[in-house]
Amino acid sequence: MGNVTRSLDRSGCEWLQYDYRSALMTPDRPGSFSMWRYRKLLPVADGPVRYPLPIGGTPLLPAPALRKTLGTPRLWIKDETRNPTASNKDRATALVIEDGLRRGMDTITTASTGNAAVATAFGAAAAGMRAVIFVSADCRPEKLALMAQAGAWVFQVRDGYAAAVDLSRAAARSFGWLDRNTGANPLTIEAKKTVAFEVWEQLGRRLPDLMILPVGDGPTLVALDKGFTELVNCGLTTRKPRLIGIQAEHCQPLVRAWQDTPAKPADLDPTATVADGIAVLRPAIGEAALTVTRQSGGAMMAVTDTALLSAVSTLADTAGVNAEPAGAAALAGLNNAIAHGLADPSESVVLLVTGRETKASGEPAEQGRVTLIDTLDQVEHALTESH
Numbered sequence: 001m002g003n004v005t006r007s008l009d010r011s012g013c014e015w016l017q018y019d020y021r022s023a024l025m026t027p028d029r030p031g032s033f034s035m036w037r038y039r040k041l042l043p044v045a046d047g048p049v050r051y052p053l054p055i056g057g058t059p060l061l062p063a064p065a066l067r068k069t070l071g072t073p074r075l076w077i078k079d080e081t082r083n084p085t086a087s088n089k090d091r092a093t094a095l096v097i098e099d100g101l102r103r104g105m106d107t108i109t110t111a112s113t114g115n116a117a118v119a120t121a122f123g124a125a126a127a128g129m130r131a132v133i134f135v136s137a138d139c140r141p142e143k144l145a146l147m148a149q150a151g152a153w154v155f156q157v158r159d160g161y162a163a164a165v166d167l168s169r170a171a172a173r174s175f176g177w178l179d180r181n182t183g184a185n186p187l188t189i190e191a192k193k194t195v196a197f198e199v200w201e202q203l204g205r206r207l208p209d210l211m212i213l214p215v216g217d218g219p220t221l222v223a224l225d226k227g228f229t230e231l232v233n234c235g236l237t238t239r240k241p242r243l244i245g246i247q248a249e250h251c252q253p254l255v256r257a258w259q260d261t262p263a264k265p266a267d268l269d270p271t272a273t274v275a276d277g278i279a280v281l282r283p284a285i286g287e288a289a290l291t292v293t294r295q296s297g298g299a300m301m302a303v304t305d306t307a308l309l310s311a312v313s314t315l316a317d318t319a320g321v322n323a324e325p326a327g328a329a330a331l332a333g334l335n336n337a338i339a340h341g342l343a344d345p346s347e348s349v350v351l352l353v354t355g356r357e358t359k360a361s362g363e364p365a366e367q368g369r370v371t372l373i374d375t376l377d378q379v380e381h382a383l384t385e386s387h
C-alpha cells in the first residue's frame with residue numbers, strides 16, 4: 001500500500017489519494033490477475049487478503065462477430081459479469097468487506113437497486129458476516145430470492161430506493177455496522193477503479209479512445225475516471241479515454257442534467273424501465289459523474305428499453321455474453337453514439353458490460369428474513385425478535 005491521503009469534497013464525499021509513482025502499478029503478485037494485483041493503489045495494508053471469493057481480473061473480449069456486425073474493428077467488451085455474483089458490484093463489496101474483516105466488524109449494510117445487495121449478501125456469507133440489506137419495495141423478486149438464499153436480512157422499503165439509502169446509512173450509524181453505501185464509503189470507488197487498470201494492462205499498457213458504460217448512482221463512471229487519472233498521475237499514460245455514460249430513457253436524471261433540459265415525469269420513473277440496475281432517481285454522486293464526463297470530452301445519453309433488450313440479444317448471439325438489460329446498456333449506447341456522431345466506428349472502444357441475469361433455485365436460508373418496513377425501529381425489532 002502506498003501512502004494514502006484522505007480529503008473531503010464539497011458534498012462531504014471522501015476521496016483517497018496516493019503518493020503517485022509508476023512503481024505503484026507493479027503487480028503485488030505478478031502471476032495473479034485479480035483485483036488485489038493493484039494493492040499498492042488500494043488502501044489495504046500488508047498481510048494476506050482475507051476476502052475469500054475471487055474478484056476482478058475479468059476478461060477483455062475481442063468479440064469478432066460483434067465487430068463484424070457493427071463495423072467496429074477495434075471494439076472490446078470488458079466482461080464484468082464474470083465476477084462471483086455476476087456484476088461489477090462484487091469489486092466494491094470485496095474491498096469493503098476486506099476492510100471490515102481487518103477491523104473485526106461483524107455486520108455489513110447497504111441499500112441497493114439489486115445487484116449491490118446480491119453481491120453483499122454472498123460476499124458476507126463467504127466472509128462469515130451478517131448482511132443487512134435495504135431495497136426498494138419493487139426490487140426484482142429474482143434478486144430478493146438470491147439475497148435470502150445467501151442468508152441476508154432484507155428490508156424492503158415502501159418509499160423506494162432513496163429512502164432505503166437513508167435507512168441503511170442511519171442503521172450503520174446507530175448500530176455501528178460496516179457501511180457499503182455509495183457516497184458513504186470511499187472504498188467503493190477505490191475498488192471499482194481497478195477496472196481502468198485492468199483494461200490498460202489488457203490492451204498492452206494502452207488505453208482505448210472511448211469507454212461506454214451504464215450509469216445509475218455514478219460510482220462506476222467516477223471510479224473509472226479515477227483509475228485513468230491515477231495512471232496519468234503515475235506517469236504511465238498521458239491521455240485518458242472519453243467516457244460516454246448511458247441511462248435508460250425512463251430514468252435519465254443525469255442525461256437531462258447533461259442536456260440542461262428539465263426532466264418530465266416520464267423521464268424519472270425507476271419502476272418503468274427494464275434496466276433496474278441503473279434505475280436511480282437521485283444519483284448519489286451524479287454531480288461528480290457529470291463533471292468527469294464533461295472533462296473527458298464524452299457525453300451522457302439515454303437509450304430506450306427496446307434498444308436495451310435488443311442489446312441483450314446481440315451480446316448473446318454475437319459475443320456469447322449473457323447480460324441483464326442494465327448490463328447491456330453500453331452496447332445500446334454505442335449504436336446511439338455512432339448515430340449521433342459521438343463515436344467513430346474506427347476508434348478503439350471498450351464497452352463495459354456490468355451485470356448478468358441471475359436467478360435463485362431452492363429455498364431461502366431462513367424463512368421470514370425478507371420484511372417490508374418503513375422505519376429503523378422496525379429493523380431493530382425484526383433483528384432482535386430472531387434471537
Ligand SMILES: *Cc1c(COP(=O)(O)O)cnc(C)c1O
Pocket residue numbers: 087089115116214215216217218219220221277278324326327354355356
Ligand atoms: C450498479 C450497476 C451499474 C452502474 O451503476 P453505478 O451506480 O452508476 O455505479 C451498471 N450496471 C449494472 C448491472 C449495475 O448493477
